[in-house]
Structures are given as structure tokens and as C-alpha cells.
Amino acid sequence: xxxxxxxxxxxxxxxxxxxxxxxxxxxxxxxxxxxxxxxxxxxxxxxxxxxxxxxxxxxxxxxxxxxxxxxxxxxxxxxxxxxxxxxxxxxxxxxxxxxxxxxxxxxxxxxxxxxxxxxxxxxxxxxxxxxxxxxxxxxxxxxxxxxxxxxxxxxxxxxxxxxxxxxxxxxxxxxxxxxxxxxxxxxxxxxxxxxxxxxxxxxxxxxxxxxxxxxxxxxxxxxxxxxxxxxxxxxxxxxxxxxxxxxxxxxxxxxxxxxxxxxxxxxxxxxxxxxxxxxxxxxxxxxxxxxxxxxxxxxxxxxxxxxxxxxxxxxxxxxxxxxxxxxxxxxxxxxxxxxxxxxxxxxxxxxxxxxxxxxxxxxxxxxxxxxxxxxxxxxxxxxxxxxxxxxxxxxxxxxxxxxxxxxxxxxxxxxxxxx
Numbered sequence: 001x002x003x004x005x006x007x008x009x010x011x012x013x014x015x016x017x018x019x020x021x022x023x024x025x026x027x028x029x030x031x032x033x034x035x036x037x038x039x040x041x042x043x044x045x046x047x048x049x050x051x052x053x054x055x056x057x058x059x060x061x062x063x064x065x066x067x068x069x070x071x072x073x074x075x076x077x078x079x080x081x082x083x084x085x086x087x088x089x090x091x092x093x094x095x096x097x098x099x100x101x102x103x104x105x106x107x108x109x110x111x112x113x114x115x116x117x118x119x120x121x122x123x124x125x126x127x128x129x130x131x132x133x134x135x136x137x138x139x140x141x142x143x144x145x146x147x148x149x150x151x152x153x154x155x156x157x158x159x160x161x162x163x164x165x166x167x168x169x170x171x172x173x174x175x176x177x178x179x180x181x182x183x184x185x186x187x188x189x190x191x192x193x194x195x196x197x198x199x200x201x202x203x204x205x206x207x208x209x210x211x212x213x214x215x216x217x218x219x220x221x222x223x224x225x226x227x228x229x230x231x232x233x234x235x236x237x238x239x240x241x242x243x244x245x246x247x248x249x250x251x252x253x254x255x256x257x258x259x260x261x262x263x264x265x266x267x268x269x270x271x272x273x274x275x276x277x278x279x280x281x282x283x284x285x286x287x288x289x290x291x292x293x294x295x296x297x298x299x300x301x302x303x304x305x306x307x308x309x310x311x312x313x314x315x316x317x318x319x320x321x322x323x324x325x326x327x328x329x330x331x332x333x334x335x336x337x338x339x340x341x342x343x344x345x346x347x348x349x350x351x352x353x354x355x356x357x358x359x360x361x362x363x364x365x366x367x368x369x370x371x372x373x374x375x376x377x378x379x380x381x382x383x384x385x386x387x388x389x390x391x392x393x394x395x396x397x398x399x400x401x402x403x404x405x406x407x408x409x410x411x412x413x414x415x416x417x418x419x
Contacts, residue, residue, distance in 0.1 A: 189286035231343025
């Protein structure tokens with residue numbers, strides 16, 4: 001374990017020498033890196049050597065211990081912990097030192113056990129602080145390296161009504177970006193019907209498609225890229241000026257994409273809107289424009305075969321949903337993989353068979369389970385949120401009231417009164 005660095009300040013030579021040589025610093029996990037009889041000169045030495053702990057007398061001729069603490073704290077980039085030494089008559093000064101941030105004070109004459117206790121206590125605080133700082137630095141480093149992944153994830157949740165605008169702003173601001181509400185937005189919704197390259201028979205991966213779009217558009221625009229629960233690929237472009245998002249440029253890039261990979265691609269492009277509310281608007285528009293557009297027609301024979309087995313697929317998917325209702329990431333894509341169908345095909349079949357979208361069905365089932373838990377258990381609202389896959393209590397309460405007309409607490413109270 002790395003030793004704690006200690007610096008000693010006292011204008012009495014005998015006391016200073018005693019502090020340095022009498023006590024077992026090694027036993028305390030510390031090492032004395034410097035001493036000074038002149039507190040004025042000590043300032044520069046402390047700033048240079050950056051000790052973890054400074055032990056100083058309160059009453060000194062050239063400069064008081066209080067003034068030393070104030071001056072070092074004013075200039076130092078790295079803060080140290082202060083242990084002040086005082087006589088009984090200087091007790092009031094010691095109190096003021098603690099108000100300035102001193103870790104503790106020791107009364108003369110100093111007992112070995114008291115000094116060891118003070119230094120070990122300060123050392124423990126320092127190590128805990130350094131550990132917390134290291135964790136924070138690692139976290140910030142991780143976030144910085146994964147900024148785009150995180151932003152895409154949060155935008156996808158916002159677009160899918162899983163978080164509200166306020167929570168989105170809060171999450172994005174953690175990266176220091178506070179101006180998203182000032183941008184103009186335009187969205188592109190892609191439906192990769194077939195991703196088999198006819199030229200060489202190689203399957204084109206979603207990652208290759210994403211990399212191409214990012215290379216063509218990512219350098220010119222701020223952007224978000226994600227897959228929604230219907231299996232569509234969404235790219236939302238952001239720019240500070242409207243003229244940077246002209247429609248012909250996007251259409252040209254998408255045509256280049258189709259030619260480069262020989263993919264069967266349908267797409268919808270939204271109008272332009274501004275601000276965070278506008279971000280969601282362009283997402284909805286792009287999806288609607290794709291689904292309402294004429295585009296390429298799917299293989300009707302294949303669709304008919306799937307529809308003939310729709311009940312079986314839907315039944316299997318419903319069973320999967322019930323087993324995984326507590327998974328906040330449960331999506332139509334996951335259910336589609338369970339029944340081995342394309343997410344877009346499955347989403348449409350599910351909607352036709354159930355007379356509502358997979359998303360609506362999932363939310364209804366979560367509310368239904370929440371109602372049962374409110375009636376039959378003593379779980380807290382937070383615990384119920386976890387069990388129904390909606391970990392955000394605020395969003396859960398909002399949706400519960402929307403579906404039942406009352407708050408979860410009100411529903412539970414009415415149930416108890418009925419019983």
C-alpha cells in the first residue's frame with residue numbers, strides 16, 4: 001500500500017525534531033516528506049511536495065497555523081488534510097482551524113496513541129477519497145468512450161415513450177451537452193427488407209449499413225442511430241441551421257446506399273422540426289412516411305404462409321412476454337427472435353391478431369400485473385416497478401394513472417377499503 005505523505009510545521013526546533021523522530025511513522029503507514037520551522041516558507045514547500053497530511057502548530061511567530069491553512073488552501077490544486085496542534089489556551093484557534101477544514105486537532109503534549117489515531121484516521125479518509133476519485137475518473141472515461149452508444153440508447157427510449165423529455169435532458173446534460181433543444185432535426189426510417197448482396201452472395205450486416213451511413217453523414221451532422229421495437233433502423237440528424245438538412249442530400253445518400261450494397265431498402269424521411277419535442281415528432285413522421293409510402297412490396301406468398309401460422313406465433317410470443325415481463329428491455333424484437341420471425345413481420349402480424357400493437361399490449365400487461373401486486377402484496381411501489389419492468393417510478397405512476405384513472409397508492413387504498 002502506498003505510504004501517506006506527511007509534512008510537519010512548527011517554529012520550535014525541539015518540538016519539530018520530536019515530531020519527526022519520536023513517532024513511528026512507518027507503523028502508521030506514513031512517511032515524512034518535509035519539515036519547516038518557517039510557516040511562510042512552508043507554503044511553497046507544501047505546494048511543491050503535495051503532501052497528503054500537514055501537521056502544524058497553531059501559534060507561531062511568522063504566521064499562525066490558521067493563516068497557513070488559508071494560504072495553502074487558496075493556492076493548492078491538490079487539497080491536503082490538516083491536523084493542528086494547540087495548547088489548552090489556544091483551543092479557540094483549534095476550533096477555527098476545524099471550521100477552515102482541518103481534519104482534527106491535538107492538544108499538547110501529544111500522546112503517541114492520539115497522534116497515531118489522528119494520522120490513521122486521516123489516512124483512511126484520504127484513501128477512501130482517492131478510491132472514490134479513481135472510480136469517478138474510470139466512470140467518466142468509460143462514459144466518454146461510450147458517449148455515442150449512450151446517446152443513441154437514451155434517444156431510442158425517448159422516441160419509444162419510455163422516458164420523458166425532462167429525463168432525457170437530464171441524461172444528455174451529464175455529457176456536458178445542453179444545447180440539444182436548440183437544434184433542427186430530420187429523421188430517416190430504414191426498412192432493410194433483404195440484406196443479401198446479389199453480386200457475391202454475402203450477407204450485408206446491420207453494422208456495415210450503420211458504418212456506411214455514419215461515414216457518409218456522421219462527419220457532416222450530429223446524429224443518433226438506433227433500432228426501434230419494430231425492427232426499423234432510425235437515423236435522426238441534427239443541425240444548428242435548417243439549410244444543413246436539405247432533403248435531396250439525404251435521398252441521394254440513401255440511393256447510394258442501395259446501390260453500394262444491392263440491398264432491398266425502403267425508407268421514410270420526415271419533415272424538419274426543432275427542439276426535443278421536434279426530435280420525437282420527426283421520428284414519428286419518418287416511421288409513418290415509410291409505412292404509408294408505396295415503396296417495395298413484400299413477398300405476398302411468404303406473408304400468407306406466416307399469417308396462416310399467426311395464432312401459433314402470437315401464442316408463443318405471449319407466453320414469452322409473461323415469463324419476461326419484469327425485463328425492462330423486453331421488446332418486439334426479442335419476442336420476434338423467440339418465434340424466429342423478422343421483427344417487422346412479427347410486429348404487423350401481432351397487431352393484426354391482437355388488434356393493438358405489441359407495445360400497447362406489453363404496457364397493458366405490465367399495468368395488469370401491477371394492479372394484481374397492489375392488491376395481493378405489501379411490495380413498495382418501487383419494488384412493483386421492478387417486477388413489472390418499468391423501473392422508473394415516475395413513468396410507472398404516469399402510465400398507471402393513464403390506464404386506471406388513479407394513482408397506484410389510491411388504487412391500493414381503495415382495494416384495502418373494499419376488503
